[in-house]
Amino acid sequence: MIKILGMGCPSCATLEKNVKEALKQLNRTDEVIKITDIKEIMGYGIMSVPALVVDEKVLSYGTVLSVDEIKNLIKNI
Secondary structure, three states, rough: EEEEEOOOOOOOHHHHHHHHHHHHHHHOOOOEEEEEOOOHHHOOOOOOOEEEEOOEEEEEEEOOOOOHHHHHOOOOO
């Protein structure tokens, strides 16, 4: 399961779009969930959004990863 943490800002939307494109290019069908609840986001211990969480592990936060960066992070998971 892949989670995008953020309150709906343009950066969060771009990260979600890039994650979905990366999954498409890798022929994966992982579920992508958007988490917008601030209390739930704070539970991950991050200081800025957007954040990318895969299998409950924070892989990035505070930046919008490119499609290629996302592919590199998730292709071996």
